[in-house]
Ligand SMILES: [Fe+2]
């Protein structure tokens with residue numbers, strides 16, 4: 030057993046940073062904090078020491094649901110074989126301007 | 129359909145699933161693509177990563193000590209602020225890497241426990257003392273310099289969270305190396321005593337810095353597997369050679385020499401030859417007999433224990449706030 034009294038973990042938060050106005054928040058990493066307020070402060074110190082952010086979100090990690098990586102094929106199938114959803118599918122208009 | 133956590137799941141027991149997982153894993157590695165925590169991975173791969181990434185994290189945390197020791201004695205306010213920023217970065221590096229390691233299913237408190245109980249290793253370079261202000265320069269230039277050489281290829285490590293952490297870290301490291309080089313530059317262009325102090329620091333850190341790449345390839349049994357898994361991209365000796373080739377002209381620009389009589393340009397190889405390193409010393413420092421091993425661990429444990437009341441207070445406050453919120457919600461319900 031441990032010789033050292035290491036306290037039970039604080040909850041894990043995922044950190045999302047908006048790098049500048051007009052852009053989306055992007056996942057930056059995660060951290061532990063006792064509550065959301067502290068998580069925000071820690072996120073500022075940990076992920077924005079060089080002006081990397083204008084806004085930070087923190088989300089409890091266990092509040093995030095994810096698609097199953099193993100069912101990748103099945104889950105994303107419906108968008109495959111539907112090239113007609115892309116503009117490049119339509120070629121007759123080649124040479125016609127502004128189309 | 130099922131939803132899953134974004135972090136690593138328990139290993140799959142079913143044999144068919146295992147076989148399918150291995151196939152998928154091999155394919156991803158063959159394509160030089162990336163493994164995410166929720167992907168199936170071989171137990172050996174997971175274990176290797178947990179060991180390497182947590183050792184890396186511990187090194188960042190312990191690595192704060194030799195330099196932090198000089199914060200109160202930095203020669204100017206500017207240098208003090210730079211040094212504080214650098215040491216704070218190292219704390220950040222440790223935290224990025226702990227988070228990345230946790231995605232493999234090992235809780236943070238377990239990683240901290242392994243360090244405090246002395247079960248986990250950290251880079252042996254941090255068991256050398258920083259005795260003079262010039263040592264702070266030599267650490268930035270040579271130790272962070274060697275770390276960069278190691279870390280840049282790790283940005284492409286097959287385990288995605290490790291690679292992502294390394295990208296962030298590498299962006300910050302170049303400032304560390306440059307500020308160290310500049311400290312040495314100012315000293316080597318100062319008084320004769322200052323120049324001698326700079327030379328002495330370089331003399332002491334050169335060998336240990338070269339050893340940061342690990343033992344020679346012949347004595348590094350795990351390297352091959354790590355390279356097959358695309359965790360490691362270059363061998364220890366390749367990285368060491370690159371580092372030597374890089375620092376020779378940098379030392380010349382400082383007007384300082386490197387303490388190796390065998391160091392000379394080899395026209396045929398297109399690289400610098402350099403002398404044999406003291407691997408007995410390396411092994412003895414790893415085994416705990418370096419000049420500062422005991423001190424580093426004592427300091428880390430004391431810092432952890434002395435910080436306990438802060439962690440307890442924060443937890444108690446969070447609990448109180450949560451309870452108040454709950455009470456308020458209950459009152460509201462009753463009122464309605
Ligand atoms: Fe670092």
Ligand SMILES: [Fe+2]
Pocket residue numbers: 218272275301304
């Ligand atoms: Fe650094």
